[in-house]
Amino acid sequence: MSAPPPRPAAATPLAQFRRAGFGFELLARASSSAARAGLFRTPHGAVPTPAFMPVGTKGTVKGVFPRDLAAAGATMILANTYHLHLRPGEDLVAELGGLHRFMDWQGPILTDSGGYQVFSLGHISAIDEQGVTLRSIVDGSPVRLTPERVVDIERKLGADVAMAFDHCPADPSARADVEAACERTRRWLEQCVRRHREHGGEETGQALFAIVQGGVFEDLRRENARAATAHDLAGYAIGGVSVGEDRAQMRAAIEHATPHLPHDRPRYLMGVGTPEDFFDAVERGVDLFDCVTPTRHARNHNAFTSRGKLNLRNATYRSDPAPLDPECPCPACTRYPRAVLRHLCTSDEMLGPMLLTLHNLTFFHRLLARIRAAIETDTLADLRATLLPALQHPARDPATQ
Amino acid sequence: MSAPPPRPAAATPLAQFRRAGFGFELLARASSSAARAGLFRTPHGAVPTPAFMPVGTKGTVKGVFPRDLAAAGATMILANTYHLHLRPGEDLVAELGGLHRFMDWQGPILTDSGGYQVFSLGHISAIDEQGVTLRSIVDGSPVRLTPERVVDIERKLGADVAMAFDHCPADPSARADVEAACERTRRWLEQCVRRHREHGGEETGQALFAIVQGGVFEDLRRENARAATAHDLAGYAIGGVSVGEDRAQMRAAIEHATPHLPHDRPRYLMGVGTPEDFFDAVERGVDLFDCVTPTRHARNHNAFTSRGKLNLRNATYRSDPAPLDPECPCPACTRYPRAVLRHLCTSDEMLGPMLLTLHNLTFFHRLLARIRAAIETDTLADLRATLLPALQHPARDPATQ
Numbered sequence: 001m002s003a004p005p006p007r008p009a010a011a012t013p014l015a016q017f018r019r020a021g022f023g024f025e026l027l028a029r030a031s032s033s034a035a036r037a038g039l040f041r042t043p044h045g046a047v048p049t050p051a052f053m054p055v056g057t058k059g060t061v062k063g064v065f066p067r068d069l070a071a072a073g074a075t076m077i078l079a080n081t082y083h084l085h086l087r088p089g090e091d092l093v094a095e096l097g098g099l100h101r102f103m104d105w106q107g108p109i110l111t112d113s114g115g116y117q118v119f120s121l122g123h124i125s126a127i128d129e130q131g132v133t134l135r136s137i138v139d140g141s142p143v144r145l146t147p148e149r150v151v152d153i154e155r156k157l158g159a160d161v162a163m164a165f166d167h168c169p170a171d172p173s174a175r176a177d178v179e180a181a182c183e184r185t186r187r188w189l190e191q192c193v194r195r196h197r198e199h200g201g202e203e204t205g206q207a208l209f210a211i212v213q214g215g216v217f218e219d220l221r222r223e224n225a226r227a228a229t230a231h232d233l234a235g236y237a238i239g240g241v242s243v244g245e246d247r248a249q250m251r252a253a254i255e256h257a258t259p260h261l262p263h264d265r266p267r268y269l270m271g272v273g274t275p276e277d278f279f280d281a282v283e284r285g286v287d288l289f290d291c292v293t294p295t296r297h298a299r300n301h302n303a304f305t306s307r308g309k310l311n312l313r314n315a316t317y318r319s320d321p322a323p324l325d326p327e328c329p330c331p332a333c334t335r336y337p338r339a340v341l342r343h344l345c346t347s348d349e350m351l352g353p354m355l356l357t358l359h360n361l362t363f364f365h366r367l368l369a370r371i372r373a374a375i376e377t378d379t380l381a382d383l384r385a386t387l388l389p390a391l392q393h394p395a396r397d398p399a400t401q
Numbered sequence: 402m403s404a405p406p407p408r409p410a411a412a413t414p415l416a417q418f419r420r421a422g423f424g425f426e427l428l429a430r431a432s433s434s435a436a437r438a439g440l441f442r443t444p445h446g447a448v449p450t451p452a453f454m455p456v457g458t459k460g461t462v463k464g465v466f467p468r469d470l471a472a473a474g475a476t477m478i479l480a481n482t483y484h485l486h487l488r489p490g491e492d493l494v495a496e497l498g499g500l501h502r503f504m505d506w507q508g509p510i511l512t513d514s515g516g517y518q519v520f521s522l523g524h525i526s527a528i529d530e531q532g533v534t535l536r537s538i539v540d541g542s543p544v545r546l547t548p549e550r551v552v553d554i555e556r557k558l559g560a561d562v563a564m565a566f567d568h569c570p571a572d573p574s575a576r577a578d579v580e581a582a583c584e585r586t587r588r589w590l591e592q593c594v595r596r597h598r599e600h601g602g603e604e605t606g607q608a609l610f611a612i613v614q615g616g617v618f619e620d621l622r623r624e625n626a627r628a629a630t631a632h633d634l635a636g637y638a639i640g641g642v643s644v645g646e647d648r649a650q651m652r653a654a655i656e657h658a659t660p661h662l663p664h665d666r667p668r669y670l671m672g673v674g675t676p677e678d679f680f681d682a683v684e685r686g687v688d689l690f691d692c693v694t695p696t697r698h699a700r701n702h703n704a705f706t707s708r709g710k711l712n713l714r715n716a717t718y719r720s721d722p723a724p725l726d727p728e729c730p731c732p733a734c735t736r737y738p739r740a741v742l743r744h745l746c747t748s749d750e751m752l753g754p755m756l757l758t759l760h761n762l763t764f765f766h767r768l769l770a771r772i773r774a775a776i777e778t779d780t781l782a783d784l785r786a787t788l789l790p791a792l793q794h795p796a797r798d799p800a801t802q
Contacts, residue, residue, distance in 0.1 A: 059744065063751040065732070088744045092720055096738055104736045319493055331466070335505045337497055343460065343489045350464040350751065 016264045020202035022234045024266050028376045034258065034285035037375040040076075040235075040266045042108040042160040043205045044100065047075045049266060049287035050278070050371055052364045053110060054295060058083050059093075059103050062295050063350075063357045066104045072330065072358055073365025075107055078290045081153055081163075082114030082145070086138045090156035098158035110161040110290075111154050114145055115211065116271065119168040119243060127167060129184065147191035155199050155206065163237065164192040164210050172215030172245050172253065181240075182220050185213045186227040193231050207234035209268060212257050215240055216249045221256035235266040238286070242271035251280050258285040275304070275367055275391045279384045282371055289368075294360035299353045301345040303332075304363045307390055312356065317342040330362040331355060417665045421603035423635045425667050429777045435659065435686035438776040441477075441636075441667045443509040443561040444606045445501065448476045450667060450688035451679070451772055453765045454511060455696060459484050460494075460504050463696050464751075464758045467505045473731065473759055474766025476508055479691045482554055482564075483515030483546070487539045491557035499559035511562040511691075512555050515546055516612065517672065520569040520644060528568060530585065548592035556600050556607065564638065565593040565611050573616030573646050573654065582641075583621050586614045587628040594632045608635035610669060613658050616641055617650045622657035636667040639687070643672035652681050659686040676705070676768055676792045680785045683772055690769075695761035700754045702746040704733075705764045708791055713757065718743040731763035732756060 016025045016038075023041040030036070040047040054061045054069060057080045061069055069077065079099060084090060093102050099109055117134065118125050124135040131146035147165045154162035165188050169181035189210050196208045210228035214221030228236055238257050241250045254269065261267055268288035269281045278289060294304065301312045305325035310317070312324075320338040328334075332341060332355035344352035367387075374383040417426045417439075424442040431437070441448040455462045455470060458481045462470055470478065480500060485491065494503050500510055518535065519526050525536040532547035548566045555563035566589050570582035590611050597609045611629035615622030629637055639658050642651045655670065662668055669689035670682045679690060695705065702713040706726035711718070713725075721739035729735075733742060733756035745753035768788075775784040 058748045058750060059741075060750045060752040063755070065752070065755070066736075067732075087748060088719070088740070092740060095720060096722060096740055102741055318489070319496060321497060331468075335467075339489070339493060339497055340460070340503055347459045347488060349459060349461050350755070351461040351466070353751070354464070354466070354755070 017234075019234070021205060022202055022207045024235070024264060026264065028378075030283075030375050030380050031378050032381055033283035035282045035371075035375050035380050036263075036285060036287070037372045038266065038287060040108075040287065042076070042207070044106060044108045044160050045075065047108055047288075048369075048372055050282050050368055050375075051075060051288055052278070052368045053078050053288060053290040054361055055080075055290055055292045056103060056105075057292075058087070059099070061357075061361075062299065063354050064295075064361070068358055069105070069361065070107070072361040073369065074361065076110060076160075076288075077103070077105055077107070078110050078112060079103065079157070079159065080114070080117070081111045081150060081157065082117040082134070082143075084111075084157060085114070085153050086136050086143065090153045094156040094158065100158070108161070109159040110209075111157050111159040111163060112270075112290075113150050113154065113163040113165045113211075115163070115166040115168050115239065118145075119170055122170055127184075131165075147188040148195045151192050151195040151199070151208075155196075155204070159206065161207050161209055161235065162196070164189050164208060166211040166213060166239055168213065168240050168243065169215060170243065172240050172243060172249060174215075175217060175220075178213065178215035178217060178220055178240075181215075182213050182224045185211065185239075186224060189228060189231065193233070202234060209233060209235040209237050211237045211239040211270070212261075213240045214253070214256065216245070216252055216256075218252075218256040221253060222260050225257045225260035229260065229262060233265070235268060235288075236261045237268040237270050239270050241269060242273060242291075247276075247280070250277070251284065254281055254284040254286060261285075276388060278367065278371060279380075279388060282375075283380065283384075294364045295357050298356035298360045301352065301356065302360075303356050304360050304391070306363075306387075308392065312338070312342050312345040312352065314342070324359060325363070328359060328362055328366070330359045332359040418635075420635065422606060423603055423608045425636070425665055427665065429779075431684075431776050431781050432779050433782060434684040436683045436772075436776050436781050437664075437686060437688070438773045439667065439688060441509075441688070443477070443608070445507060445509045445561050446476065448509055448689075449770075449773055451683050451769055451776075452476060452689055453679070453769045454479050454689060454691040455762055456481075456691055456693045457504060457506075458693075459488070460500070462758075462762075463700065464755050465696075465762070469759055470506070470762065471508070473762040474770065475762065477511060477561075477689075478504070478506055478508070479511050479513060480504065480558070480560065481515070481518070482512045482551060482558065483518040483535070483544075485512075485558060486515070486554050487537050487544065491554045495557040495559065501559070509562070510560040511610075512558050512560040512564060513671075513691075514551050514555065514564040514566045514612075516564070516567040516569050516640065519546075520571055523571055528585075532566075548589040549596045552593050552596040552600070552609075556597075556605070560607065562608050562610055562636065563597070565590050565609060567612040567614060567640055569614065569641050569644065570616060571644065573641050573644060573650060575616075576618060576621075579614070579616035579618060579621055579641075582616075583614050583625045586612065586640075587625060590629060590632065594634070603635060610634060610636040610638050612638045612640040612671070613662075614641045615654070615657065617646070617653055619653075619657040622654065623661050626658045626661035630661065630663060634666070636669060636689075637662045638669040638671050640671050642670060643674060643692070648677075648681070651678070652685065655682055655685040655687060662686075677789060679768065679772060680781075680789060683776075684781065695765045696758050699757035699761045702753065702757065703761075704757050705761050705792070707764075707788075709793065713739070713743050713746040713753065715743070725760060726764070729760060729763055729767070731760045733760040
């Protein structure tokens with residue numbers, strides 16, 4: 001990664017694309033990294049970037065009322081095409097008025113294409129040149145996905161952003177496999193773009209994002225990024241990360257792809273991640289993230305706090321009167337001592353995961369808000385140095401604080 | 402049950418007891434039944450009666466944020482002494498500031514005494530003349546409960562109302578067993594009253610309610626009620642119902658007890674019930690109810706509606722665009738079609754039970770509010786005739802409506 005030339009620290013609005021309700025304005029860039037702050041416009045509202053998108057796989061962010069999702073700081077959320085296709089089916093979602101009504105979420109929504117499920121459900125999927133056949137996780141019946149079919153399903157679901165159907169290879173360092181996946185991803189993107197245009201393109205209120213594959217290989221990432229950007233789409237994603245590779249490989253994948261992506265379109269790093277990942281990726285020019293981490297960890301009673309991660313079932317907190325995180329304004333932190341949260345978690349009461357989910361989402365969204373503010377004041381490196389060491393250690397025993 | 406003499410229909414404030422932050426004002430009485438509308442005052446606020454109290458056994462009404470509990474119409478809630486004694490322990494609750502802070506509920510709270518658990522956990526409990534030994538459902542260790550011990554625990558928990566420790570017999574029609582249970586209940590109440598006074602009585606902000614046993618036997622209910630009222634307490638409960646007896650037996654138990662309870666104290670029918678039960682009991686002079694029905698049914702995807710009970714996992718609702726209950730103002734009914742609620746339930750998403758719990762509680766509290774209003778306008782019989790037939794049938798298939 002090479003640093004761009006020094007720039008003035010103040011926020012600098014830069015001319016950007018604007019098309020059919022979509023747009024991306026760059027508001028500020030960091031002087032010592034590729035970090036940028038922007039505003040991604042969609043027909044359902046604008047998303048200040050960098051942003052984290054909570055995951056609502058089956059049409060609900062697990063354990064959260066949509067009203068509380070917005071209060072926690074979410075602006076844009078995800079749903080999954082493959083899961084919603086299986087149940088309840090895209091026709092029913094369309095019949096009921098589309099995904100925004102279905103999820104009771106009037107902000108922007110993005111649908112993942114199912115490409116990642118081809119990887120994550122690899123044991124029950126078979127890939128060929130035309131598409132993928134998976135076994136339904138609902139009833140075991142075979143499900144056929146092709147690029148056209150996926151775009152058709154996403155059109156009916158009606159999210160603001162539809163992800164193209166890609167092939168996410170299982171091992172990002174197995175060159176032959178990654179080459180084949182890149183070739184399929186390139187060809188399938190052409191088919192997705194054609195089908196998306198047949199449906200009316202962005203004028204329908206739905207933009208298509210391409211996904212760049214290429215594993216850990218600089219040449220493959222470059223070629224795949226160039227093939228993707230040839231289509232002039234509303235945004236570009238970096239896929240094939242968060243599949244078990246190490247942190248250096250993830251950083252390399254970003255560094256290999258971003259130089260070949262247009263500056264005036266949002267860049268979305270799929271399936272990432274942790275606070276450290278956010279800094280790593282934002283410094284390399286990434287704008288959007290999604291991950292199940294905050295919600296899944298909450299259901300396992302793990303909380304992210306300004307002093308590190310902690311597990312609320314731990315006996316350490318048995319009689320701890322302190323708030324979960326004294327810096328957090330969420331209901332879990334302002335209305336309950338840790339000891340009560342621990343009681344709810346050890347008693348397997350729903351309220352435990354409900355409160356921790358709100359907390360973790362609030363933590364993630366506030367972290368991204370601080371990152372945005374630091375880009376605008378060009379103090380991102382300072383924020384990283386101040387914040388990250390405390391976040392990466394387990395919270396200290398209150399008795400020793 | 403004999404009807405009282407006719408009275409004017411208008412609300413008639415009647416002089417009532419008032420003591421140390423507690424009081425009960427009768428605001429209206431029905432002309433053709435023993436139904437009455439009142440206001441039960443506690444140090445944490447007043448409860449318009451008849452009222453339904455949601456059950457928060459372990460310190461949380463399952464699946465509900467306290468803020469939403471109030472919005473659903475709850476004024477007073479329950480917690481359970483036995484469960485909270487086991488985990489997290491009354492000392493910790495006291496240390497953290499008492500049950501109101503622990504539950505994040507600033508309204509009135511009542512703690513059940515554990516007497517019911519002696520019945521419901523009968524297979525792991527042994528009763529003697531001095532108290533009960535149960536096996537802990539947390540770790541299997543023996544737990545000894547005596548009348549004094551229970552009052553001590555309840556004092557530390559710090560609810561507005563503490564229930565006396567009673568013996569709830571398993572079979573309300575086995576005379577010898579019920580007689581023995583009445584005798585223990587009478588003797589234990591004396592011990593509870595003494596201990597409660599030693600702690601400072603109602604001046605501490607906590608009132609003691611007695612529980613009347615006696616099964617299906619008129620003479621035993623009468624004797625037990627007279628023994629209880631000799632203590633001049635802030636309220637009286639009818640126990641030993643909702644243990645598997647039929648509806649006629651439950652009505653008989655109420656009719657045998659209420660004539661011997663003072664008019665100017667609230668009467669609480671423990672563990673009841675269903676919409677039909679509320680009418681039956683209110684007509685016989687009952688003011689307070691608690692039951693796990695609305696919350697437990699919600700977790701099993703059952704909803705109470707103005708047109709009957711329905712199970713949201715039923716295929717009938719697969720593509721049903723109608724609201725769950727068109728007459729209900731809760732988030733489940735105003736923000737989602739039945740088809741989405743069914744999707745959430747069949748997909749085992751937390752949001753399904755979360756929404757149905759809010760709905761069922763809203764339904765119960767609105768039903769009780771209508772019952773109160775009908776008593777005030779002396780139209781309770783009309784309300785029963787209008788409302789109950791629709792409530793008691795399964796909701797019709799929307800295709801045939």
